[in-house]
Amino acid sequence: MLNYLDQVLNGITYGNSTFVAVGSIIITSPDGFTWIKRNLGSVSTLNGIAYGDDTFVAVGEHGTIIQSAPNVGPDLTGTWTDPPIQICKNTTKGPKCTITGTLTVKNIGSRDASSSTVKIYLSDDDTYDQSDTPLKPSITGKIKAGQSKTIKLTYNFPVEQIVTNKYIIAVIDKYNSVVEVDEANNVIIFGPIQ
């Protein structure tokens, strides 16, 4: 247990699995025993704190009001749990190739995510951009906090299209219908294809 005897604490609250106490300092704790001092720059002494609507708000001297960024909500991301594999058959018209794989879409956030669209693209390189070719969209359905859904990719290419050395890119929540804690972990790249 840390000792803050030389400090003044004026208020405490609990929310988002965290205790927060404020005064001449701000300290936080997951359990009420282990405390971490937070560096919030040169704010005035704070007199009280409250939690609501996923946000901590503290008030202090000289009309100070500070607010934490909301850090709870859904957060979709994913992994290629079965990496895409290309299988080609020789036909009388030429090689006919199919790609298969499984993408697992996970909600690593603290709130449920409503259904959203995953689009899968074929790309010449490992960067998602407008030149990439859409293969197929999938609808995830609702994904509860901490849960995941699997999306099976099966795509038959036209005869003589071989995608060796290209990349498969999944864009989760393509149309941004889910507001997430982290929007920067939604592009899942695999490649180059063997």
Ligand SMILES: [Ca+2]
């Ligand atoms: Ca995300």
Ligand SMILES: [Ca+2]
């Ligand atoms: Ca989103």
